[in-house]
Structures are given as C-alpha cells and as structure tokens.
Amino acid sequence: MPDASPQRVTLMDVAKRAGVSRTTASFVTTGRTDMRISADAQERVLRAARELDYRPSLLARSLRTNRSQTIGLLSDGVAADAFAGDMIRGALAAALLHEHLLFIAETGGDVALEKRLIQNMVDRGVGGFVYASMYTRRIRVSAGMRSQPMVLVNCTTRSKIFPSVIPDEHEAGRSAARVLLQHGHGDRIVLVGETPPYVMAAVERLAGISAVLRESGLEPAGSVDTRWWPNPAFEAVGAYLAQGHRPSAFICLNDRVALGAYQACQVAGLSVPQDISIVSFDDSDLAGWLQPQLTSVAIPHFEMGRRAAEILLSEDLVPKTHLVPMTLHERESVGPPSVRRRRRAGSVPPDG
Amino acid sequence: MPDASPQRVTLMDVAKRAGVSRTTASFVTTGRTDMRISADAQERVLRAARELDYRPSLLARSLRTNRSQTIGLLSDGVAADAFAGDMIRGALAAALLHEHLLFIAETGGDVALEKRLIQNMVDRGVGGFVYASMYTRRIRVSAGMRSQPMVLVNCTTRSKIFPSVIPDEHEAGRSAARVLLQHGHGDRIVLVGETPPYVMAAVERLAGISAVLRESGLEPAGSVDTRWWPNPAFEAVGAYLAQGHRPSAFICLNDRVALGAYQACQVAGLSVPQDISIVSFDDSDLAGWLQPQLTSVAIPHFEMGRRAAEILLSEDLVPKTHLVPMTLHERESVGPPSVRRRRRAGSVPPDG
Numbered sequence: 001m002p003d004a005s006p007q008r009v010t011l012m013d014v015a016k017r018a019g020v021s022r023t024t025a026s027f028v029t030t031g032r033t034d035m036r037i038s039a040d041a042q043e044r045v046l047r048a049a050r051e052l053d054y055r056p057s058l059l060a061r062s063l064r065t066n067r068s069q070t071i072g073l074l075s076d077g078v079a080a081d082a083f084a085g086d087m088i089r090g091a092l093a094a095a096l097l098h099e100h101l102l103f104i105a106e107t108g109g110d111v112a113l114e115k116r117l118i119q120n121m122v123d124r125g126v127g128g129f130v131y132a133s134m135y136t137r138r139i140r141v142s143a144g145m146r147s148q149p150m151v152l153v154n155c156t157t158r159s160k161i162f163p164s165v166i167p168d169e170h171e172a173g174r175s176a177a178r179v180l181l182q183h184g185h186g187d188r189i190v191l192v193g194e195t196p197p198y199v200m201a202a203v204e205r206l207a208g209i210s211a212v213l214r215e216s217g218l219e220p221a222g223s224v225d226t227r228w229w230p231n232p233a234f235e236a237v238g239a240y241l242a243q244g245h246r247p248s249a250f251i252c253l254n255d256r257v258a259l260g261a262y263q264a265c266q267v268a269g270l271s272v273p274q275d276i277s278i279v280s281f282d283d284s285d286l287a288g289w290l291q292p293q294l295t296s297v298a299i300p301h302f303e304m305g306r307r308a309a310e311i312l313l314s315e316d317l318v319p320k321t322h323l324v325p326m327t328l329h330e331r332e333s334v335g336p337p338s339v340r341r342r343r344r345a346g347s348v349p350p351d352g
Numbered sequence: 353m354p355d356a357s358p359q360r361v362t363l364m365d366v367a368k369r370a371g372v373s374r375t376t377a378s379f380v381t382t383g384r385t386d387m388r389i390s391a392d393a394q395e396r397v398l399r400a401a402r403e404l405d406y407r408p409s410l411l412a413r414s415l416r417t418n419r420s421q422t423i424g425l426l427s428d429g430v431a432a433d434a435f436a437g438d439m440i441r442g443a444l445a446a447a448l449l450h451e452h453l454l455f456i457a458e459t460g461g462d463v464a465l466e467k468r469l470i471q472n473m474v475d476r477g478v479g480g481f482v483y484a485s486m487y488t489r490r491i492r493v494s495a496g497m498r499s500q501p502m503v504l505v506n507c508t509t510r511s512k513i514f515p516s517v518i519p520d521e522h523e524a525g526r527s528a529a530r531v532l533l534q535h536g537h538g539d540r541i542v543l544v545g546e547t548p549p550y551v552m553a554a555v556e557r558l559a560g561i562s563a564v565l566r567e568s569g570l571e572p573a574g575s576v577d578t579r580w581w582p583n584p585a586f587e588a589v590g591a592y593l594a595q596g597h598r599p600s601a602f603i604c605l606n607d608r609v610a611l612g613a614y615q616a617c618q619v620a621g622l623s624v625p626q627d628i629s630i631v632s633f634d635d636s637d638l639a640g641w642l643q644p645q646l647t648s649v650a651i652p653h654f655e656m657g658r659r660a661a662e663i664l665l666s667e668d669l670v671p672k673t674h675l676v677p678m679t680l681h682e683r684e685s686v687g688p689p690s691v692r693r694r695r696r697a698g699s700v701p702p703d704g
Contacts (some may be wrong), residue, residue: 070476085437092458101472104456106444120453124422125476230641256641263643266618286638289582289608291615 009052017048072103072121075132090305098313115144130308136201153308160319165308172297172326173208176279184336185249191223193253233260241268248337249277255286273335283329292332300324361404369400424455424473427484442657450665467496482660488553505660512671517660524649524678525560528631536688537601543575545605585612593620600689601629607638625687635681644684652676
C-alpha cells in the first residue's frame with residue numbers, strides 16, 4: 001500500500017492520541033500480554049491506530065517474529081568516498097550488537113534504481129533502512145523511501161519525515177575560528193573553498209566561523225574561491241599568494257583543500273605554521289600525514305553510521321535531527337601569527 | 353552437514369567422473385529437461401554425484417528457484433580501508449547486473465564471528481560469498497568458509513580450494529622498474545618500504561623489480577626499511593638522505609610511503625623529478641594530489657570486486673587463481689637521472 005501522507009504515523013502518534021505511554025501502545029499493537037493493560041486503554045489504542053491508519057513497523061514485526069533481523073544501508077555513493085568506510089563500519093557495529101545483518105547498496109542518485117533496490121531488500125526481509133548521503137545535504141524523498149522505516153545519515157529533507165543524523169557543522173565552524181583566535185589571530189584570517197548554498201557543510205561551517213569572528217568584532221579578511229580538491233586549491237591559493245596577499249591564517253573547508261594550500265605555501269616559500277597557520281575540516285587520514293600535521297575538525301563518520309543504525313533498531317523514528325559533535329583535533333599547523341606582514345607592510349596590499 | 357574434505361566437490365568433478373560436459377552434468381543435477389540427454393549419461397552423472405557426495409551449490413539452487421538472489425561480501429576489514437570502497441562498488445556492480453543483492457559484513461579477523469556471520473547470511477538466503485582481504489595475503493580457511501560457494505579476492509589459501517582473484521603484483525613490480533630504466537636510471541635505484549615475507553604484495557613487487565633489473569645486469573642500489581605509512585617513511589627516508597645517499601630514483605612500495613619520501617626530499621632540498629625520480633604502487637587518490645603528481649602502478653580494486661562477484665555468479669568455482677592486471681599510471685614524478693651525484697661524488701658514500 002503506497003503511503004501518500006507526508007509523514008509516517010508512528011507508534012508515538014498512536015500513543016498520544018490514545019492518551020497512553022508509548023510502551024503501553026507498543027504492547028497493545030504487538031499483542032503482547034505480559035503487561036496488565038486495562039480493557040479501556042487497549043480499546044483506545046486500537047481505535048487510535050485505526051483512525052490514524054497506523055501500520056506497525058516492518059522492523060518491529062521482524063524483531064518480534066525473529067525471522068529476518070536485517071537492515072539495509074542505502075547510499076547515493078557512499079562506498080565511493082574514501083572516508084565513508086567508517087560510516088559503514090559504524091552501521092555494521094550497531095547492527096551486529098543487535099544481532100542484525102546489514103545489506104548495502106548504492107543508488108548512484110538514480111530514483112528508479114533506488115525504488116527497485118528498496119523493494120528487493122524488503123522482499124528479502126529487510127525491515128528498515130539507513131539512507132546515507134556522500135556529503136552533507138538536503139535530499140528529495142522518493143516514493144520508495146517514504147513507505148519504509150528509515151533513518152537518514154549525513155542528509156535531511158525539507159519536510160521532516162525521518163530522523164536524521166548529521167554532523168554539527170555549525171559548531172565545527174566555531175571550533176575552527178576559535179582555535180585561531182586563541183593563538184592570537186584576528187583580522188588576517190582568510191577562508192579557502194567555495195561555499196555553494198546547496199552544500200550544507202559549507203554553509204554551516206561558514207556561519208559558525210563568521211559567528212565567532214563577529215563575537216570578537218572581526219570578520220574574515222577575504223576568501224579564496226576553489227573547489228574542494230587539492231589541485232584546484234593549489235592553483236587558487238598559489239594565485240592568491242602570488243598577488244602578494246599575506247594572511248596570518250587559512251581556514252580550509254576540507255583537508256584536501258588544505259593539502260593544496262600547503263603545496264602553494266611551499267612554492268611561495270611560506271612555512272606552516274611559522275609564516276601562516278592552517279586549520280581545516282574532516283580530520284581524514286591526510287591530516288595526520290601532512291608535514292607539519294594538520295589541525296582539523298573531525299567528521300565523526302563511524303559515530304554517524306553507528307548512531308543511525310541504533311536509532312533505526314531502537315525504533316525511535318521520531319522525525320527529528322540528531323546532531324553528532326565534531327571534535328577539533330589539534331596538531332601542529334596552527335601557531336601564533338607571524339609578524340612578517342608588518343615587516344613587509346609597504347609591499348603588500350590589504351587582505352580582503 | 354559439515355564438510356571435512358579438503359576440497360569442495362564441484363560440478364566439474366562430477367562431469368569428469370561421468371565422462372560428460374559440465375553443461376550436461378548441470379542439466380542433469382538441476383533436473384532441467386530442455387536438453388536431450390541420453391538415459392545412460394543421466395545415470396552416469398547421478399552415480400558420479402552420489403559417489404563423490406556432490407551437493408548442488410546453494411547458489412545454483414537459489415538461482416533456479418529465484419527465491420533469494422543474494423550474495424555476501426565478507427571481509428577481514430575491507431570497509432576500513434580508504435581504497436577498498438572501490439572493491440565493494442565493483443562487487444555491487446556485478447551483483448546488480450545479475451539482479452542480485454549484496455550483504456556486507458566484517459569479521460575483523462575473528463574466526464568465531466566469521467562462522468556466525470556466514471551462518472546468519474545463509475539463514476537469510478545468501479547463496480555464495482566473496483571473501484575479501486584488506487591487503488594481499490595468504491589466509492587460513494575456516495570451517496565456516498569451507499562449506500560455502502566462495503570466491504576469494506585479494507587473498508589465496510595454501511590448499512587451493514576456492515577461485516581467487518588477486519592483482520598481478522609481480523608484473524606491477526616489473527612495470528615500476530621498467531619505467532625507470534626507460535628514463536635512463538640504472539645503478540642508483542633504491543627501494544623504500546619493508547618487505548615482510550607474509551605480505552604477498554611486498555614479496556611479489558620486489559621479485560618483479562629484481563627480475564627486470566637482473567635482466568639488465570643490475571640490482572637495487574639499496575633499500576630503506578620502513579612501514580608503509582607516510583610518517584615512518586618520512587623519518588626513514590629523511591635519515592637515509594641525511595647520511596649523504598643520493599639515489600637517482602626511489603621505488604616506494606605504496607603511495608603513502610611515496611608521500612613520506614616527497615616530504616623527506618623537500619626537507620633535504622631535493623626536487624622531484626629533477627633531483628630524484630619517484631615511482632610507487634596503488635595509484636590511490638593521493639597519487640594525483642601530490643605535487644608533482646606521482647607515477648604509480650594501480651591496484652584495480654573495482655575490477656577485483658567485480659571479477660570476484662562475476663566468477664561467483666557464473667558458478668565458475670574451479671579453484672584457480674585469476675590475476676587482474678595492474679596498470680602503470682605515468683604522471684610527473686619520473687624523469688631522467690640527475691647528474692648531481694657526479695658533481696658531489698667526493699662527499700657521498702656509495703649507495704647500498
């Protein structure tokens with residue numbers, strides 16, 4: 001039966017309408033008898049379920065019958081991403097803990113394929129889904145998704161109909177700006193990386209950075225527009241430095257951009273962090289591999305995957321957003337601002 | 353029924369004993385009637401199957417009944433590896449092509465968990481397995497594995513009982529050495545990276561490199577012992593260069609080691625490829641991100657995953673080794689040998 005309603009009716013909706021606890025509603029709808037429930041409450045729950053057209057979760061049923069303890073991980077391309085193995089591992093860990101197995105499949109963003117994959121998984125007893133996006137963004141809900149118990153990870157939807165697990169990018173932006181202020185940086189902080197409005201990570205990181213600077217009466221001294229990859233970042237930062245700009249610090253919007261910035265600094269004869277500090281986001285393997293090692297705010301991929309599967313398996317399918325903290329990992333790429341600019345002030349244009 | 357025999361009886365064994373083609377044996381054992389088979393041949397096949405205790409493959413049965421078109425990808429930790437998402441994607445692509453879904457689970461090298469995962473997957477209709485190792489090596493076959501249709505990827509077993517898909521590391525070693533000889537390098541080529549005997553990739557790459565050098569009457573001028581990670585490689589290559597060694601080229605045993613070598617060359621004031629050429633293995637993302645971009649021999653992860661799933665789904669379960677070619681990706685890190693050493697000859701100890 002296709003579900004055309006914008007929001008899946010949850011057991012909690014039934015419980016509220018019946019004026020009972022979620023636990024009571026659960027016992028009634030699953031037919032359990034190991035709790036004394038008044039005939040009146042039972043009747044109210046069943047009536048509410050009927051009126052709301054409540055369909056007991058497939059997952060609950062499979063848990064009860066112990067027939068197919070299986071969840072599916074659907075993604076638009078998550079296995080393609082070098083980092084996101086950790087997200088899969090997190091979901092696997094939670095699934096294993098609950099004696100569940102995990103199907104994994106990729107949609108490649110193809111809605112017809114997505115529908116088919118969901119149907120195929122349901123046919124094989126999959127009782128619920130984790131839907132993972134390769135990068136943090138807002139997705140469209142397909143008809144295939146709408147009818148299933150589902151937890152989103154690294155994405156949200158305009159109409160909030162599923163729980164969603166996303167990294168706290170705003171706080172991450174604040175952390176990146178804060179560590180620079182703590183080291184004495186102020187009016188010469190420059191952002192590196194484009195911030196298209198549809199990339200939530202970009203928008204939220206920028207908002208967090210700007211908020212912290214604003215609280216100190218500051219603003220970014222400029223920005224270098226580049227895609228989030230090493231080679232374009234190398235070119236763009238190289239061109240920026242060649243114009244004579246000498247920021248005290250770069251905030252790079254991911255570690256790959258930071259790699260390009262390191263390379264451009266090297267060509268320009270600037271040492272990190274003596275001449276310029278660099279802070280970044282992702283805390284990928286790369287951050288620990290650079291010389292000097294890169295200070296970066298971690299995307300908690302494992303925790304996001306684990307958390308999403310946990311929410312699905314605990315059936316806490318209230319459509320709310322679960323923010324996972326992003327932690328600053330301090331290494332060696334941030335130091336006090338250099339005084340170089342003052343010595344050279346005459347030959348350098350103002351930053352920004 | 354546990355299978356204690358060292359080698360799974362295949363349909364081919366039955367066909368050979370019965371003196372018929374594999375196709376004929378397949379038609380008889382699966383009860384298909386759309387091919388005319390003599391009563392005598394039918395009888396021979398069934399007798400051979402009985403005598404050999406042949407159990408028709410679960411996979412064949414599930415294909416025939418169309419009940420559960422599902423395969424499992426088991427690994428000792430493949431999702432943890434940044435590269436290996438491509439291997440999963442390859443297996444997914446083949447599965448999808450054959451209208452199959454893919455279970456994925458990690459054993460973490462735990463044999464008890466492996467057994468449980470296999471059993472759980474079989475209970476859910478999984479008809480065959482791809483078993484992937486994180487790095488190329490020889491694995492032990494557990495009892496849980498032995499009883500299932502299985503294709504190994506990136507690993508082999510001492511007793512050859514499964515088909516195995518592995519990268520052609522020996523030829524990869526030859527390619528790496530060859531590209532250096534083609535650019536004029538000869539007696540000043542140094543290897544970077546440890547070569548423990550249990551790491552097949554190390555042993556085979558080294559054998560291929562040595563073979564090509566030997567064919568030109570050469571041998572490696574020395575080696576730098578280091579784990580296959582950037583930071584230890586940075587330290588080890590740095591120490592080697594600080595001793596005054598000036599090889600004309602480094603062959604790094606993977607791209608991470610090459611990153612460490614780049615960083616050490618930078619500290620020593622050596623330019624790549626003007627002062628020193630560097631060639632590597634993996635052709636990971638990193639290879640294209642370095643400045644200059646790194647010449648590297650690719651591990652064909654996608655193709656390995658695809659090939660393994662294809663072999664499983666085509667039921668070509670003859671226990672042989674399928675070598676997947678590794679392709680040299682030439683970029684900018686290899687050039688002609690510098691003449692620097694001759695100019696400085698007096699102050700430099702012999703390499704090796």
